[in-house]
Amino acid sequence: MSDASRQPSPTPASEPGTVPPGPAPLRRTFRVWVVGLTLLVIAVIVALAGGGWWAMGQWADQKSFLAEQTARSKLQKPGMIVVVDPETKHVTCISLAAGHVGAAILHQLPALYRLGSFSAPKTDIGDESLKALGQMSELASLDLSDTAVSDVGVSYLQHLPAMVSLYLAGTGVTDRGLESVEHLDTMHILDLSRTKVTDAGLARLVNLPHLDWVLLGGDRITDAGLARLSANKSIRRLSLQKTGVTAEGIRKIKQVIPDLKTVDGP
Secondary structure (H helix, E strand, O other): OHHHHHHOOOOOOOOOOOOOOOOOOHHHHHHHHHHHHHHHHHHHHHHHHHHHHHHHHHHHHHHHHHHHHHHHHHHOOOOOOOEEEOOOOOOEEEEOOOOOOOOHHHHHHHOOOOOOOOEOOOOOHHHHHHHHHHHOOOOOEEEEEOOOOOOOHHOOOOOOOOOEEEEOOOOOHHHHHHHHHHOOOOOOOEEEEEOOOOHHHHHHHHHOOOOOOOEOOOOOHHHHHHHOOOOOOOOOEEEOOOOOHHHHHHHHHHHHHOOOEEOOOO
């Protein structure tokens, strides 16, 4: 056999991305190294992305706060009371005296995203004004007594998630307006005195699980309305101002809700 035939065959070159030839332990080490490096790269990418989202969230919060402070500086009207949380510096309550509210004030409301209470009785606030209030996710108390608000205005409030007390005394609200009110399942206090609500409309209040105090007024409310209202066992207080309710009607509803307390009734 010639010397040329004894020469070893050349080792083929490894293709890119393949495990290099060698002993099995070396190949396993290489695989572990590749997997570890891949996981490290993924972890870095996730961390950077998470930090980016956090920074964006902080920037958005700061932007909202600055917008709120700008709006707060424009809330200037004689008789207006603005309550600010001393720790968070957020506007939490606005109270307006009787009279003209003004579009300039209503225009600032959407920026007051932590507003929890808005009171504007005997003002010229109307249905269109409630569009802004209907977007306030933390609004819990709203007093619209003796205003021109109607069923249309109340419809803008039906998706408020934190509403606890709603005062509609002396407004143009009818039974149709209660179709919107029945969606406010966090409601505790509802004032419907001196409205156009009738016995039939009270059936809309049956499915409000936290309704504790209902204020009613006017001769459109009779014993028949109380009979419908008795289906809501959460009610504990009932105000009956100049209604058509009789002592017998009160006796019957108290048979169904023994803890019920009535005021201003017969």
